[in-house]
Amino acid sequence: MQKAIQLAEEYGMLPRDELVLCAVSGGADSVCLLHLLQALSGSMGFRLAAAHFNHMLRGDASDGDEAFVRSLCLSWGIPFYAGRGDVRKAREKGRGLEETARALRYAFLRRTAQATGASLIATAHTADDNAETILMRLVRGSGLRGLCGIPPRREEIVRPLLTTSRSEISAYLKERGLSHREDESNRDPSFTRNRLRQEALPVLRSLNPRLNETMAAAAASLRADLAFIEGEAEPYAHFIVAEGKSRRIAANVLKDLPKAVSSRLIRTALHSAGAGLQDVGAAHIAAILDLCKGERPSARISLPGGVTVRRDYGDLLFTTAPPRPQTFSPALLNYTGETAIPGAPFHIFSSLGKMQDGNLQSGNTFWLKYDIIAAPLQVRPRAPGDRLSLPHRSCSRSLKKLMIDEKVPRHLRELIPVISAGDRVAAVAGFGPDKAFAAAPGDFALKLVMEGIENHDAQRH
DSSP, X not given: OHHHHHHHHHTTOSOTTOEEEEEOOSSHXXXXXXXXXXXXXXXXXXXXXXXXXXXXXXXXXXXXXXXHHHHHHHHHTXXXXXXXXXXXXXXXXXXXXXXXXXXXXXXXXXXXXXXHTOSEEEOOOOHHHHHHHHHHHHXXXXXXHHHTOOOSEETTEEOTTTTOOHHHXXXXXXXHTOOOOOOGGGGOTTSHHHHIIIIIHHHHHHHXXXXXXXXXXXXXXXXXXXXXXXXXXXXXXXXXXXXXTEEEEEHHHHHHSOHHHHHHHHHHHHHHTTOOOTTOOHHHHHHHHHHXXXXXXXXXXXXXXXXXXXXXXXXXXXXXXXXXXXXXXXXXXXXXXXXXXXTOSOEEEEEEEEOOTTOOOBSSEEEEEGGGOOSOEEEXXXXXXXXXXXXXXXXXXXXXXXXXXXXXXXXXXXXXXXXXXXXXXXXXXTTEEOTTTBOOTTSEEEEEEEESOOSOOOBXX
């Protein structure tokens, strides 16, 4: 196991006086890692604990894995921590079973590390895992980052066995008489990784017996290239603007940069918006770049994991937020107090009184002449044929053209409340009152205040 020791020393994986949490599934690789770390802990001066996550995917077999690891740790005198989660129930639309299992497992490992004071989490990824991962990502059309393979260390996650092959691990276990659990799903050909392992990799290794080393060297070279490109992209990171959990960036910024740099910015925006990058490939990045160059101001694409990238005129919006309702149900306006409209993303507050000098009509706060309101006012979505005559303009215009001119995103247009009196538009949120209904200082008026309207609120006199 000299390879593992050398890798651990190179990347500072096993620091003296620190607690290392070893992830143990019960399989051959993780049992080997746990035994090796226990053997090294005395001479290298680090402390060791073990953690097992039960994915509840294989019924009694999953429970058997947990019991095996618990018993192993007890017999070896290693502190043991267990967690479990129903992966099938936790799976979200657009997210694969493996991705969900990985997310739950790593969340448990990080919680356990924090609770126990462990500074590092050791996982049992091997050289074979690295080769399989690179090949699988190549088949799926991954970009540069994906082809970099599994890093030996990423933040608190360390992988001491990454340069050790499965055959070397099997020999280690056999020499020491160590038992382990076999996961039957590792032989299921319906999983892409298993087919590559059973069918493709044996052919490749017949052509190059040192395939693991060759692919690892190529991945290391690509990681150096990636580090350089990310350095080139760093000065442009400030163009990514936070909007709650979403992220926004000007399309022209991405369009005008070299593709290698813009691709890094896109990945940064996706990651900071909460997207998992596991299943985001080169084709997805290319589709996002196409949004920057296209002419459709409201185009969008959906990515794995529930991510949406939407063109909002000159910007791209990266979001994992659930889709907003497409519209809302009409309701009569309450003249005193709030008008309740179930499911609407806005609030309307009304009051009656005299409009004072200094009160200005604006897009979302305006006054309507009370004596001209002949019919009960209604709050509704826009309708075909709606027109608005704004006080500062000489003629009426269709509401559709006004929204296009003001660059109101298409997904918001059906959510903007229209105040109507019979078949006449009295006011539109974000635009203000029709000039026939607009009150002047001294008029007894109905004051309306709109909150939660996402388009502009330009002052209108």
